[in-house]
Amino acid sequence: MSRRLPVIHSITERAEGPSDRTVEVLDLEFSNGERRRFHRQKPHGHGAVVVVPMLDDETVLLVREYAAGVHRYELGLVKGRIDAGETPAQAADRELKEEAGYGSRRIDVLRAMSLAPTYMSHQSWLVLARDLYPERLPGDEPEELEVVPWKLDELDQLMLREDFSEGRSLAALFIAREWLRNPT
Template identity: 50%
Template sequence: MAQKPKLLHSHIIASSRLFTVESMDLEFSNGEQRTYERLVPGGAGAVMMVAINAHQEVMLIKEYGAGIEDYTVTLPKGAVDLGESLSEAANRELKEEIGFGAREITHLKQMSLSPSYMKSGIDVMVALDLYPEQLEGDEPEPLEVLTWPLADIESLVCRTDFTEGRAIAALFMARDWYLKQAI
C-alpha cells in the first residue's frame, strides 16, 4: 500500500464560477482501476484565523452559510489573493471580517478539507496583538462579530450554531499552541 496509484488520465468534467470538477482514472498497485472525481482548487489558497484579543478571547464571526442554509458562527477566513503571502492574506481578511489587524501572525498548520474529494486545503493562522482597522470586504451583508473566552472553547463547540469542523480543529490547535507560549 506504500505505492501511490498511477494516474492514467485526468480531465475536467464540469466547472462553475466557484468549482472545477476533475475526473481521474487511477491504477492501484494491485492492478485495480478506478475513476475518482475531485474538486480542484482555484486561486492561491485560503487562510483561517484564530484571532485572540488582549482579554484572551477568540474573535468570531456570524455569517450566512449557503451550504447549510443558515447562519453559522465560525472563525474569520478567506482566499489568498495572487501575490499575497499567507500572513498578508490573514491580516487583510481580519480587517475585512472583524475590523482588526494583527501585529503578530503565526502559521500553525495546513489542513486538508476532504482529502477524498478535494485537492484544496486551508492554512490555520493564530493572530495576536490586535489593533482596530477596518477594510471593506466582499460579504453581501455586515458580519456579526462575537468574542468567546479561549479558556472555554468547549462550551463554544457545544453551541448548535458552531459546527464547522475545520474551525473546531483550528480552535483546539490554537489553544494548545497559545498555552505553550505562556510557559
C-alpha cells in the same frame, strides 16, 4: 504501513453538476495492479485562510455572519480566500481587517487543513493572529459582521452551540489552543 502512491496514467477534466464545476477524472493504478478511476474537484483559486484572532492570551474573536448553506446566522472564525499574489499571512491580515475590524502585528501560519481530501485538493491555511490593533478595510460582506469575544477555556460550551457548526472553525480553535499551550 508505508505504501507506494498509485501511478496516475491520465487526468481528464469535465464539467459536472448544475454549477458545471470542473471535475478531474484520474486513471489510477495501485501497487497491487488494480486500476480505478477517481474523481476530484479541480481547485479554484489559491486556497483559503482560517484565522484565529487572539484579542488577548485567553480570548479569541469570533464573527457572526449569515450562512446561506444553513440559512441562519452562524458563529465562526474569520475566513476567506487567498488572492493571487498573497501569502496565507497576508490574506489572513486582510480578511481580519475586513471581517472583524482588526489588524495583526504577529501572525503565525500553523498548518494547512484539507476539507475532504478523498475528492478535493482545496487547502485552508490555519493562521494564528496576535497583537491585534483596530483597523477596518472594506470587504465583500453585505452587512457589518458582529464580533463576539470568546474565552478559549470555554470551547466545551462553544462546540455544543447549534449556531457554531463549521468544522474548520472548530478544528482550528482546538489546534490553536494546543499550539498556544505548547508552541514549538
